[in-house]
Structure formats: structure tokens, C-alpha cells
Amino acid sequence: MGHVIIGTAGHIDHGKSSLVRALTGTDPDRLPEEKRRQITIDLGYAFLDDVAAIIDVPGHEKFIHNMVAGATTIDFAILVIASDDGIMPQTREHLHILRLLGLKHGTIVLTKIGMTEADWRTLVKEQIRSTVRDTFLANANIFEVDSLSGTGIPELRTFLLSELPKLPLRSTSDVLRIPIDSVFNVHGHGTVVTGTVLSGTVEREQKLELLPGRIPARVKQLQSNAHEQTVIKSGMRAALNLNTDALPIRGQTLTTPGSLTSSRRLAVSFEQIPDAPHVKDRQRVRFLIGTQEVMGRYRFIGSKESSQYALVLLDHEVVAAWGDHFIMRRYSPMDTMGGGHVLDLDPPLRGTRQREHATTRLAALNCTSQDQAILLWLEQRAPFGIPLRTVCQLFALSEDKFRAMFLKSDSAVQFQSGFVFHTNSQLNWNETIAQKLKRSHTEQPDVAGFSALHISSALPLLPTALLDWTLARLASSKKIIQEGALFKQVGAVPSLDARLTVLVDEVMNRLAQDGFAPSSSAVIAEALRQPKAEIEKALVAAFRLERAIRLGNDMFFDRNVFEQATERVKLILKNRGALQVSDLSKELNSSRKYVVPFLEYLDTIAITERRGNDRVPGRNFEKKN
Numbered sequence: 001m002g003h004v005i006i007g008t009a010g011h012i013d014h015g016k017s018s019l020v021r022a023l024t025g026t027d028p029d030r031l032p033e034e035k036r037r038q039i040t041i042d043l044g045y046a047f048l049d050d051v052a053a054i055i056d057v058p059g060h061e062k063f064i065h066n067m068v069a070g071a072t073t074i075d076f077a078i079l080v081i082a083s084d085d086g087i088m089p090q091t092r093e094h095l096h097i098l099r100l101l102g103l104k105h106g107t108i109v110l111t112k113i114g115m116t117e118a119d120w121r122t123l124v125k126e127q128i129r130s131t132v133r134d135t136f137l138a139n140a141n142i143f144e145v146d147s148l149s150g151t152g153i154p155e156l157r158t159f160l161l162s163e164l165p166k167l168p169l170r171s172t173s174d175v176l177r178i179p180i181d182s183v184f185n186v187h188g189h190g191t192v193v194t195g196t197v198l199s200g201t202v203e204r205e206q207k208l209e210l211l212p213g214r215i216p217a218r219v220k221q222l223q224s225n226a227h228e229q230t231v232i233k234s235g236m237r238a239a240l241n242l243n244t245d246a247l248p249i250r251g252q253t254l255t256t257p258g259s260l261t262s263s264r265r266l267a268v269s270f271e272q273i274p275d276a277p278h279v280k281d282r283q284r285v286r287f288l289i290g291t292q293e294v295m296g297r298y299r300f301i302g303s304k305e306s307s308q309y310a311l312v313l314l315d316h317e318v319v320a321a322w323g324d325h326f327i328m329r330r331y332s333p334m335d336t337m338g339g340g341h342v343l344d345l346d347p348p349l350r351g352t353r354q355r356e357h358a359t360t361r362l363a364a365l366n367c368t369s370q371d372q373a374i375l376l377w378l379e380q381r382a383p384f385g386i387p388l389r390t391v392c393q394l395f396a397l398s399e400d401k402f403r404a405m406f407l408k409s410d411s412a413v414q415f416q417s418g419f420v421f422h423t424n425s426q427l428n429w430n431e432t433i434a435q436k437l438k439r440s441h442t443e444q445p446d447v448a449g450f451s452a453l454h455i456s457s458a459l460p461l462l463p464t465a466l467l468d469w470t471l472a473r474l475a476s477s478k479k480i481i482q483e484g485a486l487f488k489q490v491g492a493v494p495s496l497d498a499r500l501t502v503l504v505d506e507v508m509n510r511l512a513q514d515g516f517a518p519s520s521s522a523v524i525a526e527a528l529r530q531p532k533a534e535i536e537k538a539l540v541a542a543f544r545l546e547r548a549i550r551l552g553n554d555m556f557f558d559r560n561v562f563e564q565a566t567e568r569v570k571l572i573l574k575n576r577g578a579l580q581v582s583d584l585s586k587e588l589n590s591s592r593k594y595v596v597p598f599l600e601y602l603d604t605i606a607i608t609e610r611r612g613n614d615r616v617p618g619r620n621f622e623k624k625n
Contacts, residue, residue, distance in 0.1 A: 106136060211319045387419055
């Protein structure tokens with residue numbers, strides 16, 4: 001089965017449908033109105049043996065939106081020009097659309113040659129060569145045919161059967177993308193949708209998702225070229241019988257769940273068609289991408305004289321990814337203004353106010369290398385990392401392919417905890433953490449170290465998993481020091497000013513004298529004739545210097561007293577096997593006020609374990625403090 005999609009293009013009544021019928025034996029005009037009026041209104045389909053599928057598009061200017069829906073999925077274009085008319089308005093418009101959609105391969109067919117003389121056709125071919133001179137058809141063959149008599153059809157057919165298999169194959173490893181171009185109901189089977197498999201593969205019974213809307217669907221049956229299939233690969237036409245709760249519509253995209261995303265705001269690179277109506281800032285436009293047509297507004301990002309980059313603010317979501325091509329038309333009258341490709345989804349709205357910065361950023365993303373664009377996007381738009389799935393959605397890549405692109409030792413992309421980020425971003429986190437610790441030590445010189453929560457205030461947008469990973473890497477490389485749950489600069493030593501040093505010594509002397517019934521800050525303040533706030537500051541400093549143990553808000557013990565009490569508890573338990581609060585109060589010459597929180601602390605570190613009113617040895621009873 002062929003993996004190439006051919007698309008016709010050209011002015012109305014130039015013989016596109018007749019050519020498809022002559023090549024394949026299939027009439028692509030399927031609607032009663034098309035047969036009655038003898039014009040193509042919607043997309044038609046046929047197959048060229050097992051080599052390619054053909055999408056026949058309407059040529060009338062009123063149906064350009066249908067033409068784009070078909071042309072957006074093709075690999076090879078046949079530009080059809082009637083020899084009696086030559087180049088006509090929709091010939092030029094279709095040619096511009098094909099070029100803006102990124103077409104690289106095609107040929108030209110001159111039809112109705114039975115109605116013209118050879119000399120006239122020579123002039124028409126000169127006109128054609130002049131028209132296509134700067135396009136992908138500049139060096140294309142021109143075949144002269146008459147679809148009714150069959151003249152020239154065998155030669156064209158032989159050419160297509162020979163050249164089409166040489167075209168590059170689409171990727172089967174990327175995510176599944178099937179823009180839906182028709183929907184209908186089959187009696188006894190239900191909903192059937194058709195579309196071109198742009199990338200990936202689809203299988204029978206596979207669970208899919210309809211975007212926009214994230215509507216679940218399941219494939220009941222698959223067909224291609226009217227033949228039942230179990231698997232259909234990229235580059236093939238597919239008819240899918242779906243089981244879904246909502247009726248699909250043209251413009252939606254079928255994909256594997258969670259693989260793609262949709263947006264109402266796009267940053268784009270735009271090229272205006274020569275002689276087309278000039279696009280204006282805030283202009284109402286028709287935005288055509290994939291098989292979707294959505295209304296929206298065009299917003300300049302660069303200056304009006306240099307409007308290559310723009311924001312498109314849409315009324316409804318569209319399915320898009322970096323590099324996707326689009327066509328833009330006026331809201332009314334429906335003239336084609338130009339087209340381009342998508343550079344970013346959900347870009348910052350402030351871009352319109354910071355034009356120079358936004359233009360520079362988008363110019364960097366306006367490249368042909370996908371991996372280069374990913375690196376630039378990660379550095380510019382995800383300075384605090386981004387979930388791997390999200391960035392894969394933005395670039396229409398599978399996670400496996402994304403990892404294969406960057407999972408190497410010298411890659412600028414890093415993976416951790418389900419996130420992906422640029423190496424330069426990590427270096428910025430390192431520097432920010434170093435500066436935060438430096439400032440914190442300067443502002444609080446008496447503090448031995450700082451928690452991850454304290455450090456996170458310098459990087460509030462960095463996910464906790466990435467902050468913890470970064471701190472662990474910095475600690476393991478000895479760039480910072482980790483002591484328990486605290487972090488500090490290398491060589492940082494807690495210090496106090498002379499006045500506070502003296503006060504801490506006085507406070508600690510008082511606590512040592514108090515034994516296991518320490519005075520409150522208010523009592524110490526009265527005894528030392530110092531403001532209560534200063535005593536509280538000294539107590540906290542002593543705790544940070546590890547000279548005091550703190551239980552609760554205003555209960556500080558001399559460390560030596562506390563450690564001696566802990567050893568007394570261990571000795572009692574070793575000798576008796578259990579103790580109660582009243583027992584320990586007597587042993588320590590203290591009261592329940594101090595003994596209860598003390599034992600609760602020992603419970604938390606598993607030196608003791610509470611059983612009813614008794615304390616017994618805990619799992620860490622034998623460990624050294």
C-alpha cells in the first residue's frame with residue numbers, strides 16, 4: 001500500500017476531477033450537488049493503484065477553505081492548467097497556497113489539449129514557466145493531456161508510478177496525527193471519519209483522542225483504499241470507524257491520548273502573498289491550519305514595516321505544533337493574504353509590548369532544525385524546566401524520539417524527575433542558589449545552615465523535585481555543604497557580634513544552672529535585666545549554634561543538660577525496661593511541663609516508644625546520639 005498523498009490544484013473548470021478520473025477510473029465528485037452543477041465543491045478521493053492516494057480539491061474561489069483542508073496533508077502536487085485558459089486567478093492563488101504549505105514536490109499538467117493548437121500551447125507553457133519560476137515547481141515537468149480522449153494520460157501515469165515511490169517517507173515514530181477531513185455515518189457501523197495519517201501509525205482497537213476537546217475514542221475498524229486493515233501507517237489515507245460519545249467534526253485531529261495539545265494563541269512567522277490585501281494590526285482574519293478554519297485577530301509583534309512575526313489570537317482552539325504550516329485569509333471578502341508556520345504555542349502576551357525582545361526570540365525559533373528550535377525554546381521559555389510530556393506536545397514528538405534526540409553525554413538538554421530543561425538553566429539555578437546562600441549568611445551570620453524551603457524563595461517557580469535534585473548535585477560535588485536538612489556555603493562558620501556573644505554566654509549560664517527546669521525568656525530577661533526580645537534573640541542564636549536544644553516556642557535546654565537527661569532515660573530503660581512521666585520527673589528533679597515534651601521528642605526520634613502510660617525502648621534505643 002502506497003504511503004504518498006497526491007493533491008490536485010488549479011482554477012475552476014480546468015479539468016482536475018476529469019484528470020483524476022482518467023488516471024484512476026474513480027470519479028472524485030461524490031456529492032449530488034457536484035454532479036448537478038458539474039463543479040467540485042468539497043474534497044474528493046481516489047487511489048492510484050497501490051502507489052498513492054489522490055485528493056481532488058475544488059478550484060472555485062468560494063471553496064478555498066476546502067482546498068486548503070486537502071492540500072495541507074499532501075506530499076506531491078499536480079498543478080492543473082487548462083491549455084485554452086492558461087494561468088488564471090485561482091491558479092496563482094493555489095500555487096501560493098501550495099508553496100506556503102511547504103510543498104517540495106510536484107508536477108504540472110496542461111489539460112484540454114484537444115481544444116488548442118500546438119503554437120498556442122507553446123505560449124501557454126512559457127506563461128507557466130514564468131509563473132512558477134520562483135516556486136518548488138520551477139523545474140517540474142509539464143505533461144500535455146486530454147482527459148476525455150486519454151491522450152498523454154499513460155505517460156503521466158507512468159511518470160507518477162515511477163517517481164512517487166522515490167519521495168521521502170513520513171515518520172512512523174512520531175506521534176499519531178490524523179487531521180479529519182470528512183465525517184459520515186454508515187448504517188450498522190456508526191461514525192466513520194477519514195483523513196491522512198500525517199505521522200505515526202494507527203491500529204484497530206487502539207484508544208485515541210479527538211482534539212480540540214480531548215474526547216476519548218476507540219478504533220473499531222480501519223480501511224484504506226476500501227480494504228480492511230489492522231494497521232495504517234503515516235502517509236496513507238485512512239477511514240476509521242470510531243466508538244466515541246461525541247460526534248467528530250472536520251478540523252479535529254485524531255491522536256494518541258496526551259500526545260498533542262491545542263491553543264487559542266499562536267506566535268507565527270507570516271509571509272504575505274504579493275499583491276494581496278495588506279494585513280493590518282488587530283485585523284479580523286480566517287486562520288486555516290490542518291483541516292481547521294478558525295476566526296481570529298492578527299497582532300503585530302515586530303514593527304508594521306517588518307511584520308514577519310505576529311500573534312494570532314483565535315476564537316477557538318486549534319491543534320498545532322512548532323513548524324506546522326497555515327494559511328491566512330481576510331474575514332470578508334475572503335481573499336488569501338498569505339501564510340507561514342507556527343513558532344510557539346501560548347506565547348506571552350507581553351510580546352506585543354516588548355516587541356524587540358519578542359522578535360529576537362521568534363527569529364531564533366524560525367529555523368529549519370527541530371532539535372535547534374527545541375534547545376532555543378527550552379532556554380527561553382522554560383527556564384525552570386518543563387514536564388517532558390508538555391514539550392513533546394509542543395513539538396509533536398513522542399517521548400522516546402525526544403529522548404533519542406538528546407539523551408547523550410554532551411547534550412545541552414537534561415532529564416530529571418519527569419522534567420526536561422536546558423543545561424544553561426541548571427547553571428543559572430546553581431548560581432542563584434549560591435547567591436542566595438551568600439546573602440543569607442550575610443544577613444543571618446549566626447545561622448549554621450538554611451533549609452531547602454528557605455532557598456526556594458530565590459527560585460519560586462522551580463519545581464520542588466528539581467530544586468531537591470539541584471541541591472543534592474551541588475552538595476555531592478562539594479560546591480555547597482549539606483548537614484542534615486540544612487545547606488550552607490563552603491567554609492561558612494556561624495558567628496555573632498560581640499554584644500550578642502556576651503548575652504548568649506549569660507543566657508546559657510542561666511540555662512545550665514536551671515538544669516531540667518529551664519526558665520522562660522521572660523524570667524531570664526527579668527533576671528538579667530535585658531529586654532525580652534533580646535533574650536529571645538540570644539536563645540535562638542544559641543539554638544542555631546547548637547548550644548541549646550529547643551522544644552516548642554519558648555522552651556530551651558542547655559545541650560549538655562539535655563544530653564545527660566537522654567542518657568539517664570536510656571539507663572533507666574536498660575535497668576527497668578519501662579518508665580512513666582512521674583518516674584522521670586523525680587529522676588530529673590523536674591515537672592510534667594518539661595518532661596512530657598522531652599519524652600515526646602524522644603518518641604519522635606525512636607529512642608523511646610509510648611505504650612499506654614509507659615515508655616519502652618524504641619528502635620533507635622541502642623544508637624548513639
